[in-house]
Amino acid sequence: MSRRQIILVALVLVVVGGLGYAGLRTEYHRAKDQRDLADLTRSSPWPREHLLIPDGVTRPGTVGWLDHGGLDIAYPLRTADGRAVPVLWRLRVPQPATGLPDGVHCDTPRVRTCTDLAGGSTLVVTHDSDNSDPSTALYRKDGSRVRAIEVQGPDPVGVDDLSAALSSVHPPSDAELLDLLRRDGYQTDWS
Template structure:
């Protein structure tokens, strides 16, 4: 074999080997993502296709948790006046008696003020107590789920901004769910 042929054969072997390695690596990462997604969503009260997330939620500073009680997402809500206010958006399992999530009770007027917004939901203002900061939240029953959004502390947010965050939702893609739920340092047995 001539020197040129040897170089050409070696080059072809390197290219084919590199493509094979890239294909195997892509398949490995895809399989790992699917295993991680299955692990991160296994305790969900709903199938993945029934989950909802607010539009535009995957931006820096966003983190989510999914467990037996539902999905919680902490993110900076962009308000109508351009501010980015930290909020907690939730998709929770409702209590049978009230239709609100566990721990939310409108029967304590000194602690909470509840206002029925009709089809738009329930506005709940939690007043400052010894163990919690004041907060404003809107809850909306959605079949066997309750959507909620809450802002704590002194940053006022218009009710219409909160309602918009509850209304503008979509089912997340697998990539969005992984971005929300797979936090830094997350490891599985196969990581």
């Protein structure tokens, strides 16, 4: 075999080996993503296809948590006047009696002021008290779920901006869920 043929055979082996390795790596990452997604969504009270997230939420600085009570997403909400206000967007299991998420109630007017906005929406303003920081939240009943968005602190956000964030939603893709829920360094037990 001539030197040229040996080099050609070696080159073909390197190319075929590289392509095979790239294919195996791609398959490994796809399988790992599926395992991670199954692990991260295992405690959800709803199947993945019933989850919702706000439109345009997957951007830097956005994080999410999913547990037996529902989905929480912290992200900067763009208001109509161009500000980016940190909010907590939630898709939660409602309490049977009130339709609000667990821990939210309107029983103490000194602590919370609740306003029924009709159409299943409730505006809840939490006043600065001994056990609560001031906040404004909008809750909307959604069948077996309640959608909520909350602004902590004194930064005012209008009801229209909050309502738009609750209305402009979509079912997340697997990639969006992974981007929201998987933290740097996350590993399943079998990774």
